[in-house]
């Protein structure tokens with residue numbers, strides 16, 4: 205076993221797959237000479253040359269489409285979106301093309317493409333650079349959506365994604381790149397479509413993925429000191445979803461929370477809950493709670509960003525809620541418009557001012 | 566040097582005699598603004614390094630003549646929109662240094678209430694319409710503002726800044742086509758600082774003279790030396806008057822250079838020291854200072870006073886930002902909907 209960072213594990217996966225299959229190439233903004241905005245593609249240009257490691261202009265739609273087109277005729281491109289926020293410019297190619305080609309062609313075409321995209325918040329990058337868009341991709345039949353939570357998983361899952369014959373959206377988290385973990389020296393892959401129980405427990409099931417796995421594990425450790433044994437399940441693949449593993453866990457614990465960094469409305473957790481109520485309704489002793497980001501665009505200010513994001517304490521609080529203890533977790537759904545808010549504020553001020561006026565009199 | 570600024574001639578014969586006859590006071594004011602941007606950005610860089618500013622910080626140092634030259638040619642009721650290297654543009658448009666610095670500090674007194682940060686400065690009072698972090702994202706918005714101006718039948722113009730990287734996005738082409746097709750009064754200013762992050766323009770654009778990228782949309786195009794304030798201003802005057810009069814878009818490539826990294830965190834290994842030094846010799850700020858001295862418009866003493874005054878303004882901005890309160894929790898939920 206070697207200890208390495210998440211980004212190094214991804215780098216190794218790319219190297220091994222490029223050595224193994226000459227059809228694998230890497231395409232994206234700043235992936236070659238600059239060696240990747242997050243250094244995931246470090247050294248690849250040197251080892252594989254500019255034919256296989258290709259810098260592009262800032263043209264997300266074109267880049268995604270190039271990857272798809274090349275995959276249609278037999279290459280296995282790994283396209284990097286510098287961050288998932290910019291993949292929004294490529295949504296047409298991804299949704300209307302990559303996801304549809306096999307079906308529309310009656311099975312004649314396959315698109316063995318990986319689109320890697322870091323996402324997530326926590327670095328004060330503001331509203332346009334801090335999004336979690338997994339549910340956008342999860343919504344689309346024809347795509348697979350993978351989210352790696354550890355260096356071990358990052359390497360094994362990326363290798364599987366590259367070998368998969370379908371378009372795979374491979375989500376990474378910007379705050380995970382420097383996470384260290386053990387990665388075997390020998391060849392291995394981690395299968396897509398299979399969730400991973402990262403911690404066993406019988407009191408409650410915590411269903412999560414990507415950066416929230418580490419947050420949930422930390423919360424589970426804290427809860428253990430109170431005698432609460434949480435089972436932490438890392439989905440690893442969001443589409444297709446390993447509902448069996450989730451159902452089995454809930455049969456044992458009878459209580460579950462979902463921990464996710466995206467927004468609550470139509471987020472990944474909404475799908476997880478819907479599926480679970482189909483497969484495990486009778487086993488639940490309490491409604492599922494979702495711990496998510498607040499339902500607002502991400503603010504820049506550090507303290508606001510912190511309160512917008514799910515964290516260890518919120519997970520602990522939500523577990524207490526679902527266990528029927530005193531409940532401190534809450535999150536708003538319908539954010540009121542400023543027009544209504546201003547009226548409220550004015551009213552408050554009036555109430556405050558009145559006594560003062562009287563005192564002055 | 567990958568390529569020298571292209572001394573292109575304006576493709577229109579229309580020029581306005583008298584453009585050069587700017588008042589002395591105006592020239593001094595433009596110089597003052599460049600010094601303000603330079604010192605402000607320098608200080609912001611320092612504040613970033615000591616952790617007072619978070620996120621990404623893209624400094625405008627080296628490009629001051631472009632913002633000042635163009636924005637000074639506008640009327641207060643014209644619109645300006647920038648990308649994410651926009652502090653300098655906001656300042657040139659009249660945004661209060663205190664509130665821009667407070668925004669960088671993420672404070673409630675910031676110009677976007679601490680919600681935007683470096684990449685999202687908005688100052689609607691001065692018709693500065695942001696601060697946009699998605700490369701090319703501001704270009705269709707500028708077209709939209711031009712559409713609204715025509716719709717309301719006023720004679721305002723829209724000034725849209727973007728980088729050389731943006732010309733490779735679909736939004737660039739869609740916007741230019743709409744602007745030309747509908748005769749929108751938008752001045753598109755491409756700040757060609759020769760790099761988009763670590764990628765030289767020559768490695769990203771099939772045509773490295775970026776003004777040529779706009780030519781097929783049948784609009785007036787021009788390339789100017791973005792390191793010379795007076796040259797920029799002259800081009801700006803021409804473009805603004807024509808856009809105002811003819812209700813047509815313009816495209817201007819201002820060839821310039823950022824003296825710092827892409828962001829403060831960028832190691833910048835893709836440029837040689839020699840190249841940077843060569844451009845630093847063309848620094849627009851001392852160039853304008855020397856011009857004012859040579860023309861006898863200013864004495865060294867007045868220059869020193871300007872220097873001191875600007876330093877005080879920047880010190881004050883930092884102090885204000887430091888002392889301002891953080892936004893409180895409830896503000897998280899404000900401004901989601903109108």
Ligand SMILES: Cc1ncc(C[n+]2csc(CCOP(=O)(O)OP(=O)(O)O)c2C)c(N)n1
Pocket residue numbers: 233262264286290293650698699700701727728729730731758760761762827
């Ligand atoms: C759509 C999109 N793709 C990628 C990025 C990441 N990115 C931020 S700045 C930048 C380079 C832009 O260069 P340029 O337009 O020349 O502006 P400059 O930084 O030189 O001012 C890139 C690739 C982004 N913000 N938006």
Ligand SMILES: [Mg+2]
Pocket residue numbers: 728729730756757758759760761762
């Ligand atoms: Mg540039």
